[in-house]
Amino acid sequence: MRFDALKAFSDYVTQFMYEEKIYQPLEDTASTQLLNELLLRKFLASYGTILTANDPLPLLGLKLLSVIVERNPAFVLILKKLGLIGILFEYFQVGHSKFNAATLKIVRAIVASREIELEELLRMQVIDKINSIMAEFVTSNPEWCSDHLLVIMHEILHLAAELKKKKADSPVPQQVFDSLLVNFSTFCKLLSESDVVSSCSQSTPT
DSSP states (O other), X not given: OHHHHHHHHHHHHHHHHTOTTTOOTTTTOHHHHHHHHHHHHHTGGGHXXXXXXXXXXXXXXXXXXXXXXXXXXXXXXXXXXXTXXXXXHHHSSTTOTTOSHHHHHHHHHHHHHTOSOHHHHHHTTHHHHHHHHIIIIITTOOTTTHHHHHHHHHHHHXXXXXXXXXOTTOSHHHHHHHHXXXXXXXXXXXXXXXXXXXXXXXXXXX
16 A cells, blocks of 8 residues: 555656646745645655665655656755765665666766765765776666766766865875776767767857
Protein backbone atom coordinates (compact mmCIF):
# COMPACT_ATOMS: atom_id res chain seq x y z
CA MET A 1 0.00 0.00 0.00
CA ARG A 2 2.87 2.40 0.75
CA PHE A 3 4.18 1.90 -2.78
CA ASP A 4 0.76 2.59 -4.32
CA ALA A 5 0.37 5.73 -2.24
CA LEU A 6 3.84 7.05 -3.12
CA LYS A 7 3.32 6.17 -6.79
CA ALA A 8 0.08 8.14 -6.92
CA PHE A 9 1.67 11.05 -5.02
CA SER A 10 4.68 10.99 -7.35
CA ASP A 11 2.55 10.95 -10.49
CA TYR A 12 0.46 13.91 -9.38
CA VAL A 13 3.41 15.95 -8.11
CA THR A 14 5.43 15.33 -11.28
CA GLN A 15 2.51 16.43 -13.44
CA PHE A 16 1.99 19.61 -11.43
CA MET A 17 5.69 20.50 -11.24
CA TYR A 18 6.04 20.37 -15.01
CA GLU A 19 2.93 22.48 -15.53
CA GLU A 20 4.27 26.02 -15.93
CA LYS A 21 0.98 27.66 -15.01
CA ILE A 22 0.89 25.79 -11.71
CA TYR A 23 4.52 25.57 -10.64
CA GLN A 24 6.73 28.66 -11.04
CA PRO A 25 9.62 28.45 -8.55
CA LEU A 26 11.08 31.80 -9.64
CA GLU A 27 7.75 33.59 -9.22
CA ASP A 28 6.76 31.93 -5.93
CA THR A 29 3.05 31.96 -6.76
CA ALA A 30 0.36 30.71 -4.38
CA SER A 31 0.16 27.34 -6.16
CA THR A 32 3.96 27.04 -6.07
CA GLN A 33 4.03 27.76 -2.34
CA LEU A 34 1.30 25.18 -1.76
CA LEU A 35 3.16 22.50 -3.70
CA ASN A 36 6.46 23.31 -1.97
CA GLU A 37 4.77 23.01 1.41
CA LEU A 38 3.24 19.69 0.39
CA LEU A 39 6.63 18.36 -0.66
CA LEU A 40 8.26 19.47 2.57
CA ARG A 41 5.58 18.05 4.86
CA LYS A 42 4.52 14.90 3.05
CA PHE A 43 7.63 13.80 1.19
CA LEU A 44 10.94 15.23 2.36
CA ALA A 45 10.05 15.04 6.04
CA SER A 46 9.94 11.25 5.74
CA TYR A 47 12.47 10.84 2.93
CA GLY A 48 14.98 9.02 5.12
CA THR A 49 12.36 6.37 5.82
CA ILE A 50 11.60 6.03 2.12
CA LEU A 51 15.26 5.49 1.28
CA THR A 52 15.66 2.73 3.87
CA ALA A 53 12.44 0.90 2.92
CA ASN A 54 12.36 -2.24 0.81
CA ASP A 55 12.57 -1.96 -2.97
CA PRO A 56 11.06 -0.54 -5.09
CA LEU A 57 10.05 2.28 -2.71
CA PRO A 58 13.54 3.91 -2.57
CA LEU A 59 13.85 3.89 -6.36
CA LEU A 60 10.49 5.62 -6.71
CA GLY A 61 11.58 8.14 -4.09
CA LEU A 62 14.79 8.87 -5.99
CA LYS A 63 12.87 9.36 -9.22
CA LEU A 64 10.55 11.90 -7.61
CA LEU A 65 13.43 13.68 -5.90
CA SER A 66 15.22 14.04 -9.24
CA VAL A 67 12.15 15.82 -10.61
CA ILE A 68 11.97 18.09 -7.56
CA VAL A 69 15.59 19.28 -7.65
CA GLU A 70 15.50 19.63 -11.43
CA ARG A 71 12.48 21.91 -11.30
CA ASN A 72 13.56 23.77 -8.17
CA PRO A 73 17.28 23.60 -7.26
CA ALA A 74 16.51 25.48 -4.03
CA PHE A 75 15.47 22.12 -2.58
CA VAL A 76 19.16 21.14 -2.52
CA LEU A 77 19.55 23.38 0.53
CA ILE A 78 16.70 21.48 2.20
CA LEU A 79 18.46 18.19 1.48
CA LYS A 80 21.61 19.64 3.04
CA LYS A 81 19.75 20.71 6.18
CA LEU A 82 18.16 17.27 6.44
CA GLY A 83 21.58 15.62 6.26
CA LEU A 84 20.74 13.70 3.09
CA ILE A 85 23.54 14.86 0.80
CA GLY A 86 26.06 12.31 2.04
CA ILE A 87 23.55 9.47 1.75
CA LEU A 88 22.67 10.41 -1.82
CA PHE A 89 26.36 10.54 -2.76
CA GLU A 90 26.81 7.03 -1.39
CA TYR A 91 24.46 5.88 -4.15
CA PHE A 92 26.56 7.65 -6.76
CA GLN A 93 28.93 4.81 -7.54
CA VAL A 94 29.34 1.84 -9.83
CA GLY A 95 27.70 -1.29 -8.47
CA HIS A 96 25.34 0.37 -6.00
CA SER A 97 21.77 -0.87 -6.23
CA LYS A 98 20.47 2.70 -6.16
CA PHE A 99 22.79 4.04 -8.86
CA ASN A 100 20.61 4.98 -11.82
CA ALA A 101 19.60 7.92 -14.01
CA ALA A 102 17.62 9.52 -11.18
CA THR A 103 20.66 9.41 -8.88
CA LEU A 104 22.75 11.06 -11.60
CA LYS A 105 20.22 13.84 -12.01
CA ILE A 106 20.16 14.44 -8.25
CA VAL A 107 23.95 14.60 -7.98
CA ARG A 108 24.05 16.89 -11.00
CA ALA A 109 21.57 19.25 -9.32
CA ILE A 110 23.48 19.16 -6.03
CA VAL A 111 26.84 20.01 -7.64
CA ALA A 112 25.34 22.66 -9.94
CA SER A 113 23.57 24.36 -7.03
CA ARG A 114 26.94 25.41 -5.53
CA GLU A 115 25.48 24.75 -2.08
CA ILE A 116 28.22 22.20 -1.37
CA GLU A 117 31.83 23.37 -1.16
CA LEU A 118 34.41 21.72 -3.40
CA GLU A 119 36.31 20.34 -0.40
CA GLU A 120 33.16 18.61 0.84
CA LEU A 121 32.53 17.11 -2.60
CA LEU A 122 36.08 15.76 -2.60
CA ARG A 123 35.58 14.25 0.87
CA MET A 124 32.65 12.36 -0.62
CA GLN A 125 35.06 11.05 -3.28
CA VAL A 126 33.10 12.58 -6.12
CA ILE A 127 36.00 12.55 -8.59
CA ASP A 128 36.96 8.93 -7.93
CA LYS A 129 33.32 8.00 -8.45
CA ILE A 130 33.09 10.01 -11.67
CA ASN A 131 36.21 8.34 -13.02
CA SER A 132 34.85 4.88 -12.19
CA ILE A 133 31.50 5.63 -13.84
CA MET A 134 33.23 7.02 -16.91
CA ALA A 135 35.37 3.90 -17.22
CA GLU A 136 32.46 1.52 -16.61
CA PHE A 137 29.62 3.01 -18.64
CA VAL A 138 30.51 5.95 -20.84
CA THR A 139 32.71 4.16 -23.37
CA SER A 140 30.20 1.34 -23.89
CA ASN A 141 26.75 2.73 -23.12
CA PRO A 142 26.94 6.51 -22.74
CA GLU A 143 23.43 7.56 -23.71
CA TRP A 144 21.83 7.42 -20.27
CA CYS A 145 24.60 9.09 -18.28
CA SER A 146 27.03 11.06 -20.45
CA ASP A 147 25.29 14.46 -20.46
CA HIS A 148 24.81 14.40 -16.69
CA LEU A 149 28.45 13.47 -16.10
CA LEU A 150 29.62 16.23 -18.43
CA VAL A 151 27.64 18.82 -16.48
CA ILE A 152 28.90 17.47 -13.15
CA MET A 153 32.54 17.62 -14.32
CA HIS A 154 32.00 21.06 -15.84
CA GLU A 155 30.62 22.39 -12.55
CA ILE A 156 33.45 20.82 -10.53
CA LEU A 157 36.04 22.44 -12.79
CA HIS A 158 34.30 25.79 -12.29
CA LEU A 159 34.38 25.28 -8.51
CA ALA A 160 38.08 24.48 -8.74
CA ALA A 161 38.74 27.62 -10.80
CA GLU A 162 36.82 29.75 -8.31
CA LEU A 163 38.77 28.24 -5.42
CA LYS A 164 42.02 29.03 -7.23
CA LYS A 165 40.99 32.68 -7.46
CA LYS A 166 40.13 32.82 -3.76
CA LYS A 167 43.08 30.77 -2.52
CA ALA A 168 45.93 31.01 -5.00
CA ASP A 169 48.20 28.82 -2.87
CA SER A 170 45.66 26.00 -2.46
CA PRO A 171 46.80 22.69 -4.02
CA VAL A 172 43.19 21.49 -4.38
CA PRO A 173 42.36 23.03 -7.80
CA GLN A 174 45.39 21.43 -9.45
CA GLN A 175 44.57 18.10 -7.79
CA VAL A 176 41.06 18.33 -9.25
CA PHE A 177 42.35 19.11 -12.75
CA ASP A 178 44.91 16.29 -12.60
CA SER A 179 42.37 13.78 -11.27
CA LEU A 180 39.85 14.53 -14.03
CA LEU A 181 42.51 14.55 -16.74
CA VAL A 182 42.22 10.78 -17.11
CA ASN A 183 38.84 11.41 -18.74
CA PHE A 184 40.07 14.08 -21.14
CA SER A 185 39.88 12.17 -24.42
CA THR A 186 36.50 10.65 -23.56
CA PHE A 187 35.29 14.02 -22.25
CA CYS A 188 36.18 15.76 -25.54
CA LYS A 189 34.54 13.05 -27.62
CA LEU A 190 31.34 13.16 -25.60
CA LEU A 191 31.32 16.95 -25.50
CA SER A 192 31.42 17.11 -29.29
CA GLU A 193 28.41 14.80 -29.49
CA SER A 194 26.49 16.05 -26.47
CA ASP A 195 23.32 18.10 -26.22
CA VAL A 196 25.25 20.16 -23.67
CA VAL A 197 27.19 21.77 -26.51
CA SER A 198 24.01 22.59 -28.41
CA SER A 199 22.33 24.12 -25.38
CA CYS A 200 25.44 26.16 -24.52
CA SER A 201 25.75 27.37 -28.10
CA GLN A 202 22.12 28.44 -28.21
CA SER A 203 22.46 30.39 -24.97
CA THR A 204 25.73 32.13 -25.91
CA PRO A 205 25.17 35.78 -26.90
CA THR A 206 26.35 36.80 -30.34
